[in-house]
Amino acid sequence: MVNLRVPLLNLLLALSLSYSSATAQANLSLSNYTFSPTKTTIGTVRVSGTVSQLKLKGNNADLFTLDKANQLIIKPKAAKASLPWYDLIVEGTNATGSVRDTFRIVNDDFIRNQVIAHRGAWKGTGTSENSIASLQQAIKLGCMGSEFDVHMSADSVLFVNHDAAIQGLPIEKTVSAELAKVKLSNGESLPTLEAYLTEGMKQNRTRLILEIKTSTMGKERSMALTERVVNTVHRLKAQAWVDYIAFDYDVCKKVKALDPDAKVAYLYGDKSPEQLAADHLYGLDYHFSILRKNEAWINDAQQRKLTVNVWTVNEKETLQWFLERHADFITTNEPELLLTLIAK
Structure with missing residues:
Protein backbone atom coordinates (compact mmCIF):
# COMPACT_ATOMS: atom_id res chain seq x y z
CA MET A 1 0.00 0.00 0.00
CA VAL A 2 1.30 3.46 -0.89
CA ASN A 3 -0.33 6.45 0.77
CA LEU A 4 1.06 9.61 -0.77
CA ARG A 5 1.56 12.77 1.23
CA VAL A 6 -0.67 15.78 0.57
CA PRO A 7 1.98 17.89 -1.24
CA LEU A 8 2.68 15.10 -3.73
CA LEU A 9 -1.04 14.50 -4.21
CA ASN A 10 -1.53 18.18 -4.96
CA LEU A 11 1.31 18.08 -7.49
CA LEU A 12 -0.20 15.06 -9.24
CA LEU A 13 -3.60 16.71 -9.30
CA ALA A 14 -2.10 19.87 -10.79
CA LEU A 15 -0.40 17.81 -13.50
CA SER A 16 -3.71 16.04 -14.20
CA LEU A 17 -5.55 19.34 -14.51
CA SER A 18 -2.84 20.70 -16.80
CA TYR A 19 -3.07 17.65 -19.03
CA SER A 20 -6.86 17.76 -19.09
CA SER A 21 -7.00 21.46 -19.90
CA ALA A 22 -4.62 20.95 -22.79
CA THR A 23 -6.53 18.02 -24.28
CA ALA A 24 -10.18 18.37 -23.25
CA GLN A 25 -11.47 20.35 -26.19
CA ALA A 26 -11.37 18.55 -29.52
CA ASN A 27 -11.55 20.63 -32.68
CA ASP A 108 -26.75 0.43 -34.21
CA ASP A 109 -27.61 -3.06 -33.03
CA PHE A 110 -27.91 -1.82 -29.45
CA ILE A 111 -30.59 -3.58 -27.44
CA ARG A 112 -33.69 -1.52 -26.65
CA ASN A 113 -34.98 -3.29 -23.53
CA GLN A 114 -35.14 -1.68 -20.06
CA VAL A 115 -32.48 -3.75 -18.31
CA ILE A 116 -29.32 -2.18 -16.91
CA ALA A 117 -27.13 -4.61 -14.98
CA HIS A 118 -25.90 -2.85 -11.83
CA ARG A 119 -22.10 -3.19 -11.67
CA GLY A 120 -22.49 -5.73 -14.44
CA ALA A 121 -24.29 -9.06 -14.16
CA TRP A 122 -22.45 -10.63 -11.24
CA LYS A 123 -24.92 -11.97 -8.71
CA GLY A 124 -26.38 -14.85 -10.72
CA THR A 125 -22.98 -16.31 -11.56
CA GLY A 126 -21.16 -15.43 -8.36
CA THR A 127 -18.49 -13.43 -10.16
CA SER A 128 -17.05 -10.12 -8.95
CA GLU A 129 -19.11 -6.98 -9.41
CA ASN A 130 -17.60 -4.30 -11.66
CA SER A 131 -15.36 -6.93 -13.25
CA ILE A 132 -14.72 -7.70 -16.90
CA ALA A 133 -16.51 -11.03 -16.31
CA SER A 134 -19.61 -9.22 -14.99
CA LEU A 135 -19.62 -7.03 -18.11
CA GLN A 136 -19.31 -10.08 -20.34
CA GLN A 137 -22.21 -11.73 -18.51
CA ALA A 138 -24.42 -8.64 -18.94
CA ILE A 139 -23.69 -8.75 -22.67
CA LYS A 140 -24.39 -12.49 -22.81
CA LEU A 141 -27.74 -12.05 -21.04
CA GLY A 142 -28.85 -9.37 -23.51
CA CYS A 143 -28.99 -6.37 -21.16
CA MET A 144 -29.51 -2.94 -22.63
CA GLY A 145 -26.66 -1.63 -20.48
CA SER A 146 -23.95 -2.58 -18.02
CA GLU A 147 -23.36 0.01 -15.29
CA PHE A 148 -19.92 0.56 -13.74
CA ASP A 149 -18.11 3.07 -11.52
CA VAL A 150 -14.90 5.01 -12.12
CA HIS A 151 -12.34 6.50 -9.69
CA MET A 152 -8.92 8.09 -10.31
CA SER A 153 -5.73 6.90 -8.63
CA ALA A 154 -3.19 9.21 -7.02
CA ASP A 155 -1.24 9.31 -10.29
CA SER A 156 -4.36 9.90 -12.40
CA VAL A 157 -5.02 6.40 -13.74
CA LEU A 158 -8.72 5.51 -13.98
CA PHE A 159 -9.96 2.34 -12.27
CA VAL A 160 -13.35 0.62 -12.17
CA ASN A 161 -14.66 -0.02 -8.64
CA HIS A 162 -17.78 0.93 -6.73
CA ASP A 163 -16.34 2.01 -3.38
CA ALA A 164 -13.68 4.66 -2.79
CA ALA A 165 -11.39 1.98 -1.34
CA ILE A 166 -10.64 -1.63 -2.21
CA GLN A 167 -9.02 -4.15 0.10
CA GLY A 168 -7.99 -1.35 2.42
CA LEU A 169 -6.49 0.82 -0.32
CA PRO A 170 -8.05 4.28 -0.80
CA ILE A 171 -8.03 4.51 -4.59
CA GLU A 172 -7.53 8.26 -4.80
CA LYS A 173 -4.50 8.13 -2.46
CA THR A 174 -2.84 5.06 -3.97
CA VAL A 175 -0.67 4.94 -7.08
CA SER A 176 -1.68 2.78 -10.01
CA ALA A 177 1.25 0.36 -9.63
CA GLU A 178 -0.14 -0.71 -6.25
CA LEU A 179 -3.75 -0.85 -7.45
CA ALA A 180 -2.69 -3.03 -10.38
CA LYS A 181 -1.64 -5.69 -7.86
CA VAL A 182 -5.18 -5.99 -6.48
CA LYS A 183 -7.00 -9.20 -7.37
CA LEU A 184 -10.79 -9.42 -7.35
CA SER A 185 -12.59 -12.40 -5.85
CA ASN A 186 -12.81 -14.03 -9.30
CA GLY A 187 -9.05 -13.72 -9.84
CA GLU A 188 -9.16 -10.74 -12.20
CA SER A 189 -6.99 -7.70 -11.70
CA LEU A 190 -8.76 -4.52 -10.70
CA PRO A 191 -9.84 -3.27 -14.15
CA THR A 192 -8.81 0.07 -15.54
CA LEU A 193 -11.34 2.15 -17.41
CA GLU A 194 -9.37 1.57 -20.60
CA ALA A 195 -9.55 -2.21 -20.17
CA TYR A 196 -13.28 -2.10 -19.40
CA LEU A 197 -14.10 0.10 -22.39
CA THR A 198 -11.90 -1.96 -24.70
CA GLU A 199 -13.79 -5.11 -23.73
CA GLY A 200 -17.19 -3.44 -24.07
CA MET A 201 -16.33 -2.13 -27.53
CA LYS A 202 -15.85 -5.65 -28.88
CA GLN A 203 -19.64 -5.78 -29.38
CA ASN A 204 -22.43 -3.39 -30.35
CA ARG A 205 -25.41 -4.73 -28.38
CA THR A 206 -24.96 -3.57 -24.78
CA ARG A 207 -24.27 0.03 -23.84
CA LEU A 208 -21.72 1.04 -21.22
CA ILE A 209 -23.26 3.12 -18.41
CA LEU A 210 -20.32 4.98 -16.89
CA GLU A 211 -20.74 6.47 -13.42
CA ILE A 212 -18.21 9.19 -12.57
CA LYS A 213 -17.80 8.84 -8.81
CA THR A 214 -17.72 11.94 -6.64
CA SER A 215 -14.21 12.48 -5.30
CA THR A 216 -13.62 12.18 -1.56
CA MET A 217 -10.96 14.87 -1.96
CA GLY A 218 -13.11 17.73 -3.16
CA LYS A 219 -14.70 19.39 -6.15
CA GLU A 220 -11.47 20.18 -7.98
CA ARG A 221 -10.51 16.55 -8.13
CA SER A 222 -14.02 15.55 -9.25
CA MET A 223 -13.62 17.95 -12.17
CA ALA A 224 -10.17 16.54 -12.98
CA LEU A 225 -11.60 13.02 -12.91
CA THR A 226 -14.43 14.09 -15.21
CA GLU A 227 -12.06 15.58 -17.77
CA ARG A 228 -9.86 12.50 -17.65
CA VAL A 229 -12.86 10.21 -18.16
CA VAL A 230 -14.22 12.13 -21.15
CA ASN A 231 -10.73 12.34 -22.68
CA THR A 232 -10.35 8.57 -22.34
CA VAL A 233 -13.73 7.85 -23.94
CA HIS A 234 -12.83 10.09 -26.87
CA ARG A 235 -9.29 8.74 -27.22
CA LEU A 236 -10.61 5.18 -27.44
CA LYS A 237 -13.39 6.29 -29.84
CA ALA A 238 -16.00 4.88 -27.45
CA GLN A 239 -18.62 7.65 -27.79
CA ALA A 240 -21.19 5.37 -29.44
CA TRP A 241 -21.16 2.99 -26.48
CA VAL A 242 -20.99 5.27 -23.44
CA ASP A 243 -23.71 7.00 -21.43
CA TYR A 244 -22.62 9.02 -18.37
CA ILE A 245 -24.20 9.21 -14.91
CA ALA A 246 -23.12 11.06 -11.77
CA PHE A 247 -24.35 12.14 -8.33
CA ASP A 248 -22.55 15.49 -8.55
CA TYR A 249 -24.63 17.87 -10.68
CA ASP A 250 -21.53 19.92 -11.51
CA VAL A 251 -19.95 16.77 -12.92
CA CYS A 252 -22.99 16.24 -15.15
CA LYS A 253 -22.73 19.80 -16.43
CA LYS A 254 -18.97 19.43 -16.92
CA VAL A 255 -19.46 16.39 -19.13
CA LYS A 256 -21.94 18.37 -21.24
CA ALA A 257 -19.46 21.25 -21.49
CA LEU A 258 -16.76 18.88 -22.71
CA ASP A 259 -19.06 16.92 -25.02
CA PRO A 260 -22.39 18.68 -25.66
CA ASP A 261 -23.85 15.64 -27.42
CA ALA A 262 -23.03 13.16 -24.64
CA LYS A 263 -25.91 11.35 -22.95
CA VAL A 264 -25.77 12.38 -19.29
CA ALA A 265 -28.19 11.46 -16.50
CA TYR A 266 -28.28 12.73 -12.92
CA LEU A 267 -28.40 10.36 -9.94
CA TYR A 268 -28.92 12.27 -6.71
CA GLY A 269 -32.64 12.90 -7.02
CA ASP A 270 -32.96 16.50 -5.83
CA LYS A 271 -33.62 18.13 -9.22
CA SER A 272 -36.95 18.36 -11.00
CA PRO A 273 -37.36 17.23 -14.60
CA GLU A 274 -37.76 20.90 -15.51
CA GLN A 275 -34.27 21.70 -14.20
CA LEU A 276 -32.67 18.72 -15.95
CA ALA A 277 -34.28 19.67 -19.25
CA ALA A 278 -33.13 23.27 -18.85
CA ASP A 279 -29.54 22.05 -18.49
CA HIS A 280 -29.89 19.75 -21.53
CA LEU A 281 -29.35 16.51 -19.66
CA TYR A 282 -30.38 13.22 -21.23
CA GLY A 283 -32.42 12.01 -18.31
CA LEU A 284 -32.96 11.41 -14.61
CA ASP A 285 -31.65 8.30 -12.86
CA TYR A 286 -33.14 8.33 -9.35
CA HIS A 287 -33.46 5.90 -6.47
CA PHE A 288 -36.76 4.02 -6.62
CA SER A 289 -37.94 5.53 -3.33
CA ILE A 290 -37.70 9.05 -4.76
CA LEU A 291 -39.73 8.21 -7.84
CA ARG A 292 -42.35 6.34 -5.84
CA LYS A 293 -42.82 9.49 -3.75
CA ASN A 294 -42.78 11.72 -6.85
CA GLU A 295 -44.59 9.52 -9.33
CA ALA A 296 -45.62 12.50 -11.44
CA TRP A 297 -41.96 13.10 -12.27
CA ILE A 298 -41.98 9.99 -14.47
CA ASN A 299 -44.52 11.36 -16.91
CA ASP A 300 -43.21 14.92 -16.54
CA ALA A 301 -39.70 13.82 -17.49
CA GLN A 302 -40.86 11.85 -20.49
CA GLN A 303 -43.03 14.74 -21.67
CA ARG A 304 -39.82 16.82 -21.64
CA LYS A 305 -38.03 14.17 -23.75
CA LEU A 306 -35.95 13.02 -20.78
CA THR A 307 -35.29 9.35 -20.12
CA VAL A 308 -36.34 7.84 -16.79
CA ASN A 309 -34.01 5.36 -15.10
CA VAL A 310 -34.48 4.03 -11.58
CA TRP A 311 -31.97 2.39 -9.24
CA THR A 312 -31.34 -0.11 -7.68
CA VAL A 313 -34.49 -2.25 -7.99
CA ASN A 314 -34.23 -5.91 -7.02
CA GLU A 315 -37.67 -6.94 -5.73
CA LYS A 316 -40.21 -8.34 -8.18
CA GLU A 317 -43.07 -6.15 -6.94
CA THR A 318 -41.07 -2.94 -7.33
CA LEU A 319 -39.71 -3.98 -10.71
CA GLN A 320 -43.28 -4.58 -11.85
CA TRP A 321 -44.43 -1.20 -10.47
CA PHE A 322 -41.90 0.65 -12.64
CA LEU A 323 -42.58 -1.51 -15.68
CA GLU A 324 -46.27 -0.64 -15.40
CA ARG A 325 -45.33 3.05 -15.36
CA HIS A 326 -43.12 2.66 -18.42
CA ALA A 327 -39.78 3.59 -16.92
CA ASP A 328 -37.28 3.71 -19.76
CA PHE A 329 -34.59 1.83 -17.84
CA ILE A 330 -34.31 -0.06 -14.56
CA THR A 331 -30.94 -0.62 -12.92
CA THR A 332 -30.90 -3.90 -11.03
CA ASN A 333 -28.75 -6.54 -9.36
CA GLU A 334 -31.28 -9.06 -10.72
CA PRO A 335 -31.09 -8.65 -14.51
CA GLU A 336 -32.19 -12.25 -15.06
CA LEU A 337 -35.42 -11.60 -13.14
CA LEU A 338 -36.13 -8.35 -14.95
CA LEU A 339 -35.51 -9.98 -18.34
CA THR A 340 -38.05 -12.64 -17.39
CA LEU A 341 -40.63 -10.02 -16.42
CA ILE A 342 -40.32 -8.01 -19.63
CA ALA A 343 -40.57 -11.19 -21.70
CA LYS A 344 -44.07 -11.92 -20.32
Whole structure:
Protein backbone atom coordinates (compact mmCIF):
# COMPACT_ATOMS: atom_id res chain seq x y z
CA MET A 1 0.00 0.00 0.00
CA VAL A 2 1.30 3.46 -0.89
CA ASN A 3 -0.33 6.45 0.77
CA LEU A 4 1.06 9.61 -0.77
CA ARG A 5 1.56 12.77 1.23
CA VAL A 6 -0.67 15.78 0.57
CA PRO A 7 1.98 17.89 -1.24
CA LEU A 8 2.68 15.10 -3.73
CA LEU A 9 -1.04 14.50 -4.21
CA ASN A 10 -1.53 18.18 -4.96
CA LEU A 11 1.31 18.08 -7.49
CA LEU A 12 -0.20 15.06 -9.24
CA LEU A 13 -3.60 16.71 -9.30
CA ALA A 14 -2.10 19.87 -10.79
CA LEU A 15 -0.40 17.81 -13.50
CA SER A 16 -3.71 16.04 -14.20
CA LEU A 17 -5.55 19.34 -14.51
CA SER A 18 -2.84 20.70 -16.80
CA TYR A 19 -3.07 17.65 -19.03
CA SER A 20 -6.86 17.76 -19.09
CA SER A 21 -7.00 21.46 -19.90
CA ALA A 22 -4.62 20.95 -22.79
CA THR A 23 -6.53 18.02 -24.28
CA ALA A 24 -10.18 18.37 -23.25
CA GLN A 25 -11.47 20.35 -26.19
CA ALA A 26 -11.37 18.55 -29.52
CA ASN A 27 -11.55 20.63 -32.68
CA LEU A 28 -13.96 18.21 -34.34
CA SER A 29 -16.83 16.17 -32.94
CA LEU A 30 -20.00 14.41 -34.03
CA SER A 31 -23.55 14.86 -32.79
CA ASN A 32 -24.13 11.10 -33.16
CA TYR A 33 -21.99 8.03 -33.82
CA THR A 34 -24.40 5.35 -35.02
CA PHE A 35 -26.14 4.27 -38.20
CA SER A 36 -28.55 1.58 -39.35
CA PRO A 37 -29.82 0.39 -42.73
CA THR A 38 -32.90 2.58 -42.20
CA LYS A 39 -31.05 5.53 -40.65
CA THR A 40 -28.24 6.54 -42.94
CA THR A 41 -27.97 10.17 -41.82
CA ILE A 42 -25.62 9.87 -38.87
CA GLY A 43 -25.30 13.38 -37.48
CA THR A 44 -23.55 16.73 -37.74
CA VAL A 45 -19.80 17.20 -37.75
CA ARG A 46 -19.26 20.00 -35.26
CA VAL A 47 -16.26 22.30 -35.19
CA SER A 48 -14.82 24.35 -32.34
CA GLY A 49 -12.94 27.42 -33.42
CA THR A 50 -12.41 28.32 -37.03
CA VAL A 51 -12.13 25.15 -39.08
CA SER A 52 -12.96 25.07 -42.79
CA GLN A 53 -12.83 22.84 -45.85
CA LEU A 54 -13.92 19.66 -44.10
CA LYS A 55 -13.03 16.51 -46.02
CA LEU A 56 -13.41 12.77 -45.43
CA LYS A 57 -10.17 10.79 -45.42
CA GLY A 58 -8.93 7.26 -44.91
CA ASN A 59 -9.85 3.82 -46.22
CA ASN A 60 -13.56 4.27 -45.54
CA ALA A 61 -13.96 7.79 -46.91
CA ASP A 62 -15.76 6.65 -50.06
CA LEU A 63 -18.45 4.94 -47.95
CA PHE A 64 -19.69 8.28 -46.56
CA THR A 65 -20.70 11.72 -47.78
CA LEU A 66 -20.62 15.10 -46.07
CA ASP A 67 -23.17 17.67 -47.25
CA LYS A 68 -22.94 21.46 -47.16
CA ALA A 69 -24.48 21.57 -43.67
CA ASN A 70 -21.78 19.15 -42.42
CA GLN A 71 -24.30 16.32 -42.14
CA LEU A 72 -22.48 13.00 -42.24
CA ILE A 73 -24.29 10.32 -44.26
CA ILE A 74 -23.39 6.67 -44.80
CA LYS A 75 -24.06 5.22 -48.23
CA PRO A 76 -26.85 2.61 -48.29
CA LYS A 77 -24.60 -0.25 -49.38
CA ALA A 78 -22.22 0.34 -46.47
CA ALA A 79 -25.13 0.69 -44.05
CA LYS A 80 -26.47 -2.72 -45.08
CA ALA A 81 -23.12 -4.48 -44.72
CA SER A 82 -22.52 -6.77 -41.75
CA LEU A 83 -19.56 -4.85 -40.31
CA PRO A 84 -20.11 -3.64 -36.72
CA TRP A 85 -18.43 -0.27 -37.30
CA TYR A 86 -16.29 1.88 -39.57
CA ASP A 87 -13.44 4.20 -38.62
CA LEU A 88 -13.62 7.48 -40.53
CA ILE A 89 -11.14 10.36 -40.62
CA VAL A 90 -12.52 13.89 -40.90
CA GLU A 91 -10.01 16.60 -41.73
CA GLY A 92 -10.23 20.37 -41.93
CA THR A 93 -7.94 23.37 -41.93
CA ASN A 94 -7.47 26.31 -39.59
CA ALA A 95 -4.98 29.15 -39.18
CA THR A 96 -2.23 26.84 -37.95
CA GLY A 97 -2.67 24.05 -40.48
CA SER A 98 -4.68 20.85 -40.72
CA VAL A 99 -7.03 19.53 -38.03
CA ARG A 100 -8.23 15.93 -38.05
CA ASP A 101 -9.94 13.37 -35.91
CA THR A 102 -10.94 9.74 -36.34
CA PHE A 103 -14.49 8.73 -35.46
CA ARG A 104 -15.82 5.22 -34.93
CA ILE A 105 -19.22 5.02 -36.64
CA VAL A 106 -21.10 2.08 -35.15
CA ASN A 107 -23.84 -0.11 -36.60
CA ASP A 108 -26.75 0.43 -34.21
CA ASP A 109 -27.61 -3.06 -33.03
CA PHE A 110 -27.91 -1.82 -29.45
CA ILE A 111 -30.59 -3.58 -27.44
CA ARG A 112 -33.69 -1.52 -26.65
CA ASN A 113 -34.98 -3.29 -23.53
CA GLN A 114 -35.14 -1.68 -20.06
CA VAL A 115 -32.48 -3.75 -18.31
CA ILE A 116 -29.32 -2.18 -16.91
CA ALA A 117 -27.13 -4.61 -14.98
CA HIS A 118 -25.90 -2.85 -11.83
CA ARG A 119 -22.10 -3.19 -11.67
CA GLY A 120 -22.49 -5.73 -14.44
CA ALA A 121 -24.29 -9.06 -14.16
CA TRP A 122 -22.45 -10.63 -11.24
CA LYS A 123 -24.92 -11.97 -8.71
CA GLY A 124 -26.38 -14.85 -10.72
CA THR A 125 -22.98 -16.31 -11.56
CA GLY A 126 -21.16 -15.43 -8.36
CA THR A 127 -18.49 -13.43 -10.16
CA SER A 128 -17.05 -10.12 -8.95
CA GLU A 129 -19.11 -6.98 -9.41
CA ASN A 130 -17.60 -4.30 -11.66
CA SER A 131 -15.36 -6.93 -13.25
CA ILE A 132 -14.72 -7.70 -16.90
CA ALA A 133 -16.51 -11.03 -16.31
CA SER A 134 -19.61 -9.22 -14.99
CA LEU A 135 -19.62 -7.03 -18.11
CA GLN A 136 -19.31 -10.08 -20.34
CA GLN A 137 -22.21 -11.73 -18.51
CA ALA A 138 -24.42 -8.64 -18.94
CA ILE A 139 -23.69 -8.75 -22.67
CA LYS A 140 -24.39 -12.49 -22.81
CA LEU A 141 -27.74 -12.05 -21.04
CA GLY A 142 -28.85 -9.37 -23.51
CA CYS A 143 -28.99 -6.37 -21.16
CA MET A 144 -29.51 -2.94 -22.63
CA GLY A 145 -26.66 -1.63 -20.48
CA SER A 146 -23.95 -2.58 -18.02
CA GLU A 147 -23.36 0.01 -15.29
CA PHE A 148 -19.92 0.56 -13.74
CA ASP A 149 -18.11 3.07 -11.52
CA VAL A 150 -14.90 5.01 -12.12
CA HIS A 151 -12.34 6.50 -9.69
CA MET A 152 -8.92 8.09 -10.31
CA SER A 153 -5.73 6.90 -8.63
CA ALA A 154 -3.19 9.21 -7.02
CA ASP A 155 -1.24 9.31 -10.29
CA SER A 156 -4.36 9.90 -12.40
CA VAL A 157 -5.02 6.40 -13.74
CA LEU A 158 -8.72 5.51 -13.98
CA PHE A 159 -9.96 2.34 -12.27
CA VAL A 160 -13.35 0.62 -12.17
CA ASN A 161 -14.66 -0.02 -8.64
CA HIS A 162 -17.78 0.93 -6.73
CA ASP A 163 -16.34 2.01 -3.38
CA ALA A 164 -13.68 4.66 -2.79
CA ALA A 165 -11.39 1.98 -1.34
CA ILE A 166 -10.64 -1.63 -2.21
CA GLN A 167 -9.02 -4.15 0.10
CA GLY A 168 -7.99 -1.35 2.42
CA LEU A 169 -6.49 0.82 -0.32
CA PRO A 170 -8.05 4.28 -0.80
CA ILE A 171 -8.03 4.51 -4.59
CA GLU A 172 -7.53 8.26 -4.80
CA LYS A 173 -4.50 8.13 -2.46
CA THR A 174 -2.84 5.06 -3.97
CA VAL A 175 -0.67 4.94 -7.08
CA SER A 176 -1.68 2.78 -10.01
CA ALA A 177 1.25 0.36 -9.63
CA GLU A 178 -0.14 -0.71 -6.25
CA LEU A 179 -3.75 -0.85 -7.45
CA ALA A 180 -2.69 -3.03 -10.38
CA LYS A 181 -1.64 -5.69 -7.86
CA VAL A 182 -5.18 -5.99 -6.48
CA LYS A 183 -7.00 -9.20 -7.37
CA LEU A 184 -10.79 -9.42 -7.35
CA SER A 185 -12.59 -12.40 -5.85
CA ASN A 186 -12.81 -14.03 -9.30
CA GLY A 187 -9.05 -13.72 -9.84
CA GLU A 188 -9.16 -10.74 -12.20
CA SER A 189 -6.99 -7.70 -11.70
CA LEU A 190 -8.76 -4.52 -10.70
CA PRO A 191 -9.84 -3.27 -14.15
CA THR A 192 -8.81 0.07 -15.54
CA LEU A 193 -11.34 2.15 -17.41
CA GLU A 194 -9.37 1.57 -20.60
CA ALA A 195 -9.55 -2.21 -20.17
CA TYR A 196 -13.28 -2.10 -19.40
CA LEU A 197 -14.10 0.10 -22.39
CA THR A 198 -11.90 -1.96 -24.70
CA GLU A 199 -13.79 -5.11 -23.73
CA GLY A 200 -17.19 -3.44 -24.07
CA MET A 201 -16.33 -2.13 -27.53
CA LYS A 202 -15.85 -5.65 -28.88
CA GLN A 203 -19.64 -5.78 -29.38
CA ASN A 204 -22.43 -3.39 -30.35
CA ARG A 205 -25.41 -4.73 -28.38
CA THR A 206 -24.96 -3.57 -24.78
CA ARG A 207 -24.27 0.03 -23.84
CA LEU A 208 -21.72 1.04 -21.22
CA ILE A 209 -23.26 3.12 -18.41
CA LEU A 210 -20.32 4.98 -16.89
CA GLU A 211 -20.74 6.47 -13.42
CA ILE A 212 -18.21 9.19 -12.57
CA LYS A 213 -17.80 8.84 -8.81
CA THR A 214 -17.72 11.94 -6.64
CA SER A 215 -14.21 12.48 -5.30
CA THR A 216 -13.62 12.18 -1.56
CA MET A 217 -10.96 14.87 -1.96
CA GLY A 218 -13.11 17.73 -3.16
CA LYS A 219 -14.70 19.39 -6.15
CA GLU A 220 -11.47 20.18 -7.98
CA ARG A 221 -10.51 16.55 -8.13
CA SER A 222 -14.02 15.55 -9.25
CA MET A 223 -13.62 17.95 -12.17
CA ALA A 224 -10.17 16.54 -12.98
CA LEU A 225 -11.60 13.02 -12.91
CA THR A 226 -14.43 14.09 -15.21
CA GLU A 227 -12.06 15.58 -17.77
CA ARG A 228 -9.86 12.50 -17.65
CA VAL A 229 -12.86 10.21 -18.16
CA VAL A 230 -14.22 12.13 -21.15
CA ASN A 231 -10.73 12.34 -22.68
CA THR A 232 -10.35 8.57 -22.34
CA VAL A 233 -13.73 7.85 -23.94
CA HIS A 234 -12.83 10.09 -26.87
CA ARG A 235 -9.29 8.74 -27.22
CA LEU A 236 -10.61 5.18 -27.44
CA LYS A 237 -13.39 6.29 -29.84
CA ALA A 238 -16.00 4.88 -27.45
CA GLN A 239 -18.62 7.65 -27.79
CA ALA A 240 -21.19 5.37 -29.44
CA TRP A 241 -21.16 2.99 -26.48
CA VAL A 242 -20.99 5.27 -23.44
CA ASP A 243 -23.71 7.00 -21.43
CA TYR A 244 -22.62 9.02 -18.37
CA ILE A 245 -24.20 9.21 -14.91
CA ALA A 246 -23.12 11.06 -11.77
CA PHE A 247 -24.35 12.14 -8.33
CA ASP A 248 -22.55 15.49 -8.55
CA TYR A 249 -24.63 17.87 -10.68
CA ASP A 250 -21.53 19.92 -11.51
CA VAL A 251 -19.95 16.77 -12.92
CA CYS A 252 -22.99 16.24 -15.15
CA LYS A 253 -22.73 19.80 -16.43
CA LYS A 254 -18.97 19.43 -16.92
CA VAL A 255 -19.46 16.39 -19.13
CA LYS A 256 -21.94 18.37 -21.24
CA ALA A 257 -19.46 21.25 -21.49
CA LEU A 258 -16.76 18.88 -22.71
CA ASP A 259 -19.06 16.92 -25.02
CA PRO A 260 -22.39 18.68 -25.66
CA ASP A 261 -23.85 15.64 -27.42
CA ALA A 262 -23.03 13.16 -24.64
CA LYS A 263 -25.91 11.35 -22.95
CA VAL A 264 -25.77 12.38 -19.29
CA ALA A 265 -28.19 11.46 -16.50
CA TYR A 266 -28.28 12.73 -12.92
CA LEU A 267 -28.40 10.36 -9.94
CA TYR A 268 -28.92 12.27 -6.71
CA GLY A 269 -32.64 12.90 -7.02
CA ASP A 270 -32.96 16.50 -5.83
CA LYS A 271 -33.62 18.13 -9.22
CA SER A 272 -36.95 18.36 -11.00
CA PRO A 273 -37.36 17.23 -14.60
CA GLU A 274 -37.76 20.90 -15.51
CA GLN A 275 -34.27 21.70 -14.20
CA LEU A 276 -32.67 18.72 -15.95
CA ALA A 277 -34.28 19.67 -19.25
CA ALA A 278 -33.13 23.27 -18.85
CA ASP A 279 -29.54 22.05 -18.49
CA HIS A 280 -29.89 19.75 -21.53
CA LEU A 281 -29.35 16.51 -19.66
CA TYR A 282 -30.38 13.22 -21.23
CA GLY A 283 -32.42 12.01 -18.31
CA LEU A 284 -32.96 11.41 -14.61
CA ASP A 285 -31.65 8.30 -12.86
CA TYR A 286 -33.14 8.33 -9.35
CA HIS A 287 -33.46 5.90 -6.47
CA PHE A 288 -36.76 4.02 -6.62
CA SER A 289 -37.94 5.53 -3.33
CA ILE A 290 -37.70 9.05 -4.76
CA LEU A 291 -39.73 8.21 -7.84
CA ARG A 292 -42.35 6.34 -5.84
CA LYS A 293 -42.82 9.49 -3.75
CA ASN A 294 -42.78 11.72 -6.85
CA GLU A 295 -44.59 9.52 -9.33
CA ALA A 296 -45.62 12.50 -11.44
CA TRP A 297 -41.96 13.10 -12.27
CA ILE A 298 -41.98 9.99 -14.47
CA ASN A 299 -44.52 11.36 -16.91
CA ASP A 300 -43.21 14.92 -16.54
CA ALA A 301 -39.70 13.82 -17.49
CA GLN A 302 -40.86 11.85 -20.49
CA GLN A 303 -43.03 14.74 -21.67
CA ARG A 304 -39.82 16.82 -21.64
CA LYS A 305 -38.03 14.17 -23.75
CA LEU A 306 -35.95 13.02 -20.78
CA THR A 307 -35.29 9.35 -20.12
CA VAL A 308 -36.34 7.84 -16.79
CA ASN A 309 -34.01 5.36 -15.10
CA VAL A 310 -34.48 4.03 -11.58
CA TRP A 311 -31.97 2.39 -9.24
CA THR A 312 -31.34 -0.11 -7.68
CA VAL A 313 -34.49 -2.25 -7.99
CA ASN A 314 -34.23 -5.91 -7.02
CA GLU A 315 -37.67 -6.94 -5.73
CA LYS A 316 -40.21 -8.34 -8.18
CA GLU A 317 -43.07 -6.15 -6.94
CA THR A 318 -41.07 -2.94 -7.33
CA LEU A 319 -39.71 -3.98 -10.71
CA GLN A 320 -43.28 -4.58 -11.85
CA TRP A 321 -44.43 -1.20 -10.47
CA PHE A 322 -41.90 0.65 -12.64
CA LEU A 323 -42.58 -1.51 -15.68
CA GLU A 324 -46.27 -0.64 -15.40
CA ARG A 325 -45.33 3.05 -15.36
CA HIS A 326 -43.12 2.66 -18.42
CA ALA A 327 -39.78 3.59 -16.92
CA ASP A 328 -37.28 3.71 -19.76
CA PHE A 329 -34.59 1.83 -17.84
CA ILE A 330 -34.31 -0.06 -14.56
CA THR A 331 -30.94 -0.62 -12.92
CA THR A 332 -30.90 -3.90 -11.03
CA ASN A 333 -28.75 -6.54 -9.36
CA GLU A 334 -31.28 -9.06 -10.72
CA PRO A 335 -31.09 -8.65 -14.51
CA GLU A 336 -32.19 -12.25 -15.06
CA LEU A 337 -35.42 -11.60 -13.14
CA LEU A 338 -36.13 -8.35 -14.95
CA LEU A 339 -35.51 -9.98 -18.34
CA THR A 340 -38.05 -12.64 -17.39
CA LEU A 341 -40.63 -10.02 -16.42
CA ILE A 342 -40.32 -8.01 -19.63
CA ALA A 343 -40.57 -11.19 -21.70
CA LYS A 344 -44.07 -11.92 -20.32
